[in-house]
Structure formats: structure tokens, C-alpha cells
Amino acid sequence: MKNEIISEQIKDTFEVLNSIEKTTVSPFFKQRVLNKIFLKEKEISVVKLWFTPKLQLTAIALVLLVNAASLFYVFNENNSSTMDNFAKEYSLSSTNTFLN
Amino acid sequence: MTDSTFISDLKEGKPFAYNQLLNEYQQKVFHTCLSFVASKEDAEDVAQEVFLEVFKSICKFKGDSKVSTWIYRIATNKSLEFLRKKNAKKRFAFFSTTLGNEIPLDKTVYFSDFNHPGFLIENKEKGAILFSAIQQLPEQQRIVFTLHKVDGKSHHEITEIVNKSLSSVESLMHRAKKNLQEKLKNYYTE
DSSP: OOOHHHHHHHHHHHHHHGGGOOOOOTTTTHHHHHHHHHHHHHHHHHHHSSOOHHHHHHHHHHHHHHHHHHHHHHHHHHHHHHHHHHHHHTTOOOTTSSOO | OOOHHHHHHHHHHHHHHHHHHHHHHHHHHHHHHHHHHHHHHHHHHHHHHHHHHHHHHHOOOOEEEEEHHHHHHHHHHHHHHHHHHHHHHHHHHHHHHHHHHOOOOOOOHHTTTOOOSSSSSGGGHHHHHHHHHHHOOOOOHHHHHIIIIIIIIHHHHHHHHHHHOHHHHHHHHHHHHHHHHHHHHHHHHH
């Protein structure tokens, strides 16, 4: 008896799917979506307009140039002379101590 | 207008093409999303995401399938993504309540999200029970069952959307029904 009731309940539950009423989308939905789409399109085109491929290439070339210049500077610097200058500047040279 | 002309117009970003796309698909996409998320507000949000995705990805569309199939596929994926996020939030809320020694979610709370506008008041409770059971199905079974029984799509349309053979779809449908019956039986015996 209990099983029959449960089977009936299950059948009734599945049955509700046959009585779903049609729901319509809001009347402003289309306009809302179109606005969003064109707003996004505008954002993209503004970026495209400002950051042109020529400008992109120039920016990359500039970054590469700065990197190359700094590397060149670091590896061509005379380390020992820099150290001497540094020592002299702070009176740390062996030939110029406080005891002398 | 043929599908290919329509697609090339969309790819070129012609406003009338978007207008036409929305005229033709807004109701259908909304209905598919509503079948999964069961709330008008959420379905509209997801449908909006679907059209934005269509706009974004139209350049990548190769025309291997019909435009409608491609759009329904996006709608299905977006709806499932929405449900995943919602469930993750729910799980977090559940852990918070249990850690805070509050009363865990009971059946009433669990079904409280159900707000499908297409269900008559007298069917709301049963609808909530059924939708809750559908949520517990494995993903493929859930997709096939929802598209067929809730959204009203034919088996043939579903084969194109899920990219499976007719026999696979029928088998998934059969297993989904069986699993649902089992879950409902457990629910009503409790």
C-alpha cells in the first residue's frame, strides 16, 4: 500500500513537467543586451584606436633598447676602478688610513 | 538570408545582424537557460552572458554546426557554469553554518531557491522536489533530461547540442529517468 502511494507521488512529480507554462523574456531584454554588446565593442575600438600597431612596435623597441643599454653598461663597467673610487670616497683605501 | 551570409554579417559586427539574432533567439535562449536555472532573473542574466559570448566568439565559429546548435551549446554551458558557481556558494554557506554551530540546511531551505515562473502555485512544491533531484544527476544525464523534458527539445536536436549519437542520448535519458525515480523514492520514503 505504502509503495503504491510512493509510486503515485513519483508519477505526479514527473507529471508537473507537462504543465509548465510558457514564460516570456522581459521586453527590455533585447535592448539591454544590444547596449552591452555595443558598449563592449566601443571599449575595444577605443583601445585599438589609441594603441595602434605602430605604437606597440615602438613600445617594444624602446623596452628592448633600455634593456640592452643597461646590460651593456653593467658588463662594460670597470669594476676595480669603481671599487677604488668607492674606497677613496669613504676613506677606506689602504694607503689612506687614520693611523697614517 | 542564408546561414553563411548571416554569420559573415555577425562577424563583421553589423548591427542589424545582432538585432536579427536577438529577435530570433532571445526567447529560445532564455527558455533553455530557464530550464536549467529555474528563476526568471537568473535566466535573463545567463541569457545575456550567452549573447555576449556569441558576440565575442563569433570570429572563432567555423560553421561545423548550425548557428542555433552552437548557441544552445553555449546556453547549456553557461547555465551549468552558473549552477556550479551557485552550488559552490551554497556549500560555503553550509560549511559556515555548521562551523558556526547553527542549524544545518533542512529540506525547506534546500528547496527555497526554486522560483520557476512557469510552474503553477499548486505544482511549485513538486517542481522544487523534482528540480532538486535533477541537480543531483550526473552532468550528462542532467543536460539530456533537462533539454528534453523541461526545455522540450527533440532527441535529434539534443544529439546535435551534446554532440552524441542518438542511441547515447536515449541511453542517457533512460538512466536519468531511472536515477530520478530512485532519488524521488528515497525522498518520499523518508
